[in-house]
Amino acid sequence: ETGVTQTPRHLVMGMTNKKSLKCEQHLGHNAMYWYKQSAKKPLELMFVYSLEERVENNSVPSRFSPECPNSSHLFLHLHTLQPEDSALYLCASSQGFADTQYFGPGTRLTVL
Amino acid sequence: LAKTTQPISMDSYEGQEVNITCSHNNIATNDYITWYQQFPSQGPRFIIQGYKTKVTNEVASLFIPADRKSSTLSLPRVSLSDTAVYYCLVGDIPGEILSGGYNKLIFGAGTRLAVHP
Numbered sequence: 325e326t327g328v329t330q331t332p333r334h335l336v337m338g339m340t341n342k343k344s345l346k347c348e349q350h351l352g353h354n355a356m357y358w359y360k361q362s363a364k365k366p367l368e369l370m371f372v373y374s375l376e377e378r379v380e381n382n383s384v385p386s387r388f389s390p391e392c393p394n395s396s397h398l399f400l401h402l403h404t405l406q407p408e409d410s411a412l413y414l415c416a417s418s419q420g421f422a423d424t425q426y427f428g429p430g431t432r433l434t435v436l
Numbered sequence: 437l438a439k440t441t442q443p444i445s446m447d448s449y450e451g452q453e454v455n456i457t458c459s460h461n462n463i464a465t466n467d468y469i470t471w472y473q474q475f476p477s478q479g480p481r482f483i484i485q486g487y488k489t490k491v492t493n494e495v496a497s498l499f500i501p502a503d504r505k506s507s508t509l510s511l512p513r514v515s516l517s518d519t520a521v522y523y524c525l526v527g528d529i530p531g532e533i534l535s536g537g538y539n540k541l542i543f544g545a546g547t548r549l550a551v552h553p
């Protein structure tokens with residue numbers, strides 16, 4: 325247990341669906357992150373929130389929409405995804421921006 | 437931006453010491469070196485962090501030479517459960533929203549360690 329939880333752990337969705345991934349950290353951290361990890365590929369940084377302010381990776385398609393309502397919760401809203409978006413989505417938190425990160429278990433997403 | 441280079445894969449046997457070297461030739465004065473471990477279908481887990489010389493914790497040791505252009509993660513007496521991907525990251529001090537800070541968020545391909553019986 326790292327103190328970072330993610331739900332759901334597994335998600336299968338069609339290309340026309342809308343779903344959301346949830347991340348919660350119980351560590352009192354001020355920064356939260358979304359990463360994408362496709363099969364056999366390195367982790368790709370998607371979004372960063374520091375003190376609830378978003379620092380965005382510009383290469384992320386608009387079909388991914390993050391939300392950080394407070395420093396403990398982070399969401400990733402998904403809509404009209406493509407099969408190539410199938411991957412492991414990892415959430416992490418850290419005390420400060422770019423500090424040592426604590427990762428959640430991930431959500432395994434499959435887009436049909 | 438500091439960039440790291442690691443071997444793509446390594447093989448070892450149970451009980452052996454494993455040393456994984458990471459090259460970071462353009463490391464900056466303020467950069468720290470951080471290592472993570474990742475098991476399949478799990479998030480990476482912090483192992484160790486250092487700035488210079490040697491750091492040791494209950495899991496591993498980190499050796500950093502004087503010029504800091506490389507670092508070596510040492511895993512003593514590995515077991516089958518140490519089979520994982522190991523990542524070396526280099527970046528600025530925590531809390532600083534500078535270009536160096538982002539380096540600590542960028543994971544490379546890592547080193548895939550396979551421990552055999």
